Amino acid sequence: MLLIHCPYCVDTLPELEFAYAGEAHIARPANPMSQSDEEWRDFLFIRSNPRGLHAERWRHIHGCGRFFNALRDTVSDKFSVTYKAGRPRPDLEKAVQVPK
Amino acid sequence: MNAPVKSFAAVSVAVLPPVARLNLRIAPADLDTASATFGLPLPGKIGQGQAKGDRAAWCLGPDEWLLHAPEVEQAAIVADFAAVRALTPHSLTVISDREFTIAITGPSAQELLSVACPLDLLRMAPGTAKRTLFDSAQVVLIRDSDDAFRIEVWRSFFPHVSELLDIALREFACGL
Ligand SMILES: [Zn+2]
Numbered sequence: 001m002l003l004i005h006c007p008y009c010v011d012t013l014p015e016l017e018f019a020y021a022g023e024a025h026i027a028r029p030a031n032p033m034s035q036s037d038e039e040w041r042d043f044l045f046i047r048s049n050p051r052g053l054h055a056e057r058w059r060h061i062h063g064c065g066r067f068f069n070a071l072r073d074t075v076s077d078k079f080s081v082t083y084k085a086g087r088p089r090p091d092l093e094k095a096v097q098v099p100k
Numbered sequence: 101m102n103a104p105v106k107s108f109a110a111v112s113v114a115v116l117p118p119v120a121r122l123n124l125r126i127a128p129a130d131l132d133t134a135s136a137t138f139g140l141p142l143p144g145k146i147g148q149g150q151a152k153g154d155r156a157a158w159c160l161g162p163d164e165w166l167l168h169a170p171e172v173e174q175a176a177i178v179a180d181f182a183a184v185r186a187l188t189p190h191s192l193t194v195i196s197d198r199e200f201t202i203a204i205t206g207p208s209a210q211e212l213l214s215v216a217c218p219l220d221l222l223r224m225a226p227g228t229a230k231r232t233l234f235d236s237a238q239v240v241l242i243r244d245s246d247d248a249f250r251i252e253v254w255r256s257f258f259p260h261v262s263e264l265l266d267i268a269l270r271e272f273a274c275g276l
Binding site for chain 1: 145146147160161162164218219230231232233238
């Protein structure tokens with residue numbers, strides 16, 4: 001079973017306790033009326049869908065109940081890091097860069 | 101003839117008598133006020149528990165606690181918290197009748213729970229509690245000692261959880 005680290009529980013727990021909640025760091029426009037139809041469509045529906053590291057929201061729904069963010073590799077399904085909601089996306093690509 | 105097995109030497113399962121259960125949501129900064137109101141130091145870390153006399157508290161989330169007390173004290177606890185609400189905003193919800201508590205005790209208690217509990221129970225210390233799943237039902241699992249657990253389960257999920265435990269018990273009793 002996949003194990004996920006909850007940054008609030010500070011514990012690594014079974015995937016069954018968690019729910020996926022879409023891409024992370026998507027800010028709702030402060031004034032929706034100022035948005036063009038295209039901008040509003042992009043906010044609502046257009047997601048990055050990368051191959052590789054993806055910043056996404058998860059919720060520890062059957063545990064502490066909190067939403068948090070994770071960097072997960074969409075190819076290997078490996079979680080690189082999880083972090084509390086509201087924190088910026090960790091610059092993992094830079095952090096793990098190996099000199100050639 | 102075919103009465104369900106509820107207990108044998110290695111493990112037994114029993115539904116516990118009613119208890120006052122309360123769910124407290126309060127800012128961690130106000131924990132001292134809540135502790136003074138409830139009469140025991142509420143634990144600050146998720147999972148930790150604290151008991152004093154016949155009252156107990158477990159931290160379930162960053163700002164969420166489960167409180168247990170004797171049934172007769174429920175009204176007094178609600179009144180005590182209401183008295184501090186004006187200066188210390190919080191939510192206190194009585195959930196006594198929402199749940200049943202099932203006790204699972206005996207040397208094979210941990211093994212019996214592993215039938216439907218995904219947690220690594222070896223890592224769960226006595227005195228702690230966690231919200232988790234039992235099969236598909238959300239429960240609060242309390243570990244009182246190495247050989248003693250309690251499952252707090254919503255009434256509507258109780259028949260399912262109870263049936264699973266009964267089946268597992270009978271399998272254990274048969275030596276499966
Ligand atoms: Zn958690």
